[in-house]
Amino acid sequence: NAGVTQTPKFRVLKTGQSMTLLCAQDMNHEYMYWYRQDPGMGLRLIHYSVGEGTTAKGEVPDGYNVSRLKKQNFLLGLESAAPSQTSVYFCASSPHRMNTEAFFGQGTRLTVV
Amino acid sequence: GQSLEQPSEVTAVEGAIVQINCTYQTSGFYGLSWYQQHDGGAPTFLSYNALDGLEETGRFSSFLSRSDSYGYLLLQELQMKDSASYFCAVRDDYGGSQGNLIFGKGTKLSVKP
Numbered sequence: 043n044a045g046v047t048q049t050p051k052f053r054v055l056k057t058g059q060s061m062t063l064l065c066a067q068d069m070n071h072e073y074m075y076w077y078r079q080d081p082g083m084g085l086r087l088i089h090y091s092v093g094e095g096t097t098a099k100g101e102v103p104d105g106y107n108v109s110r111l112k113k114q115n116f117l118l119g120l121e122s123a124a125p126s127q128t129s130v131y132f133c134a135s136s137p138h139r140m141n142t143e144a145f146f147g148q149g150t151r152l153t154v155v
Numbered sequence: 156g157q158s159l160e161q162p163s164e165v166t167a168v169e170g171a172i173v174q175i176n177c178t179y180q181t182s183g184f185y186g187l188s189w190y191q192q193h194d195g196g197a198p199t200f201l202s203y204n205a206l207d208g209l210e211e212t213g214r215f216s217s218f219l220s221r222s223d224s225y226g227y228l229l230l231q232e233l234q235m236k237d238s239a240s241y242f243c244a245v246r247d248d249y250g251g252s253q254g255n256l257i258f259g260k261g262t263k264l265s266v267k268p
Contacts, residue, residue: 084261092254139254142203142246
């Protein structure tokens with residue numbers, strides 16, 4: 043029972059490089075989320091999706107793009123990484139609007155130098 | 156928009172009871188959730204209140220008052236393993252932000268022997 047899987051777990055990028063973080067869930071959940079976590083800032087919502095083919099902006103969307111081409115996958119892209127994007131990124135999924143229990147992946151620690 | 160307020164730190168001794176408060180502002184409300192996160196780990200779901208009142212799950216209880224936009228998490232018979240960060244979260248179910256899940260900044264609980 044894999045649940046929510048994030049790849050990669052660690053990554054170091056140079057300023058200006060691009061990368062894609064992959065989130066995969068095997069629970070057939072409708073809702074998926076991308077958060078970043080910085081010390082003292084809690085979990086801040088970047089983008090989210092309420093179903094295959096749909097995405098919406100969260101609290102801090104600038105500098106990120108997302109895609110949900112398949113229900114089980116939610117991709118987070120950084121087109122031109124900046125040091126301010128150094129953070130721990132968490133993906134989460136939840137079944138549907140009636141259920142706010144979210145299941146989290148183990149996180150991706152990203153450092154931009 | 157949405158906002159959640161919770162204390163940044165709480166300290167208690169083993170065996171004691173501690174209450175972590177959360178006040179929220181949101182356009183549309185679809186329940187208050189609580190999550191636990193140990194250092195270096197991913198958040199895990201603890202409880203959810205959609206209606207006013209107290210929900211009990213073992214040593215943990217959660218309370219909601221929708222009229223006061225307020226809730227709390229009550230931890231009884233504290234154990235050292237309860238040392239962690241605790242987050243409250245709300246789902247907004249209104250208009251363009253339908254389906255998002257917003258977290259507070261977290262309360263770091265330290266349990267002392």
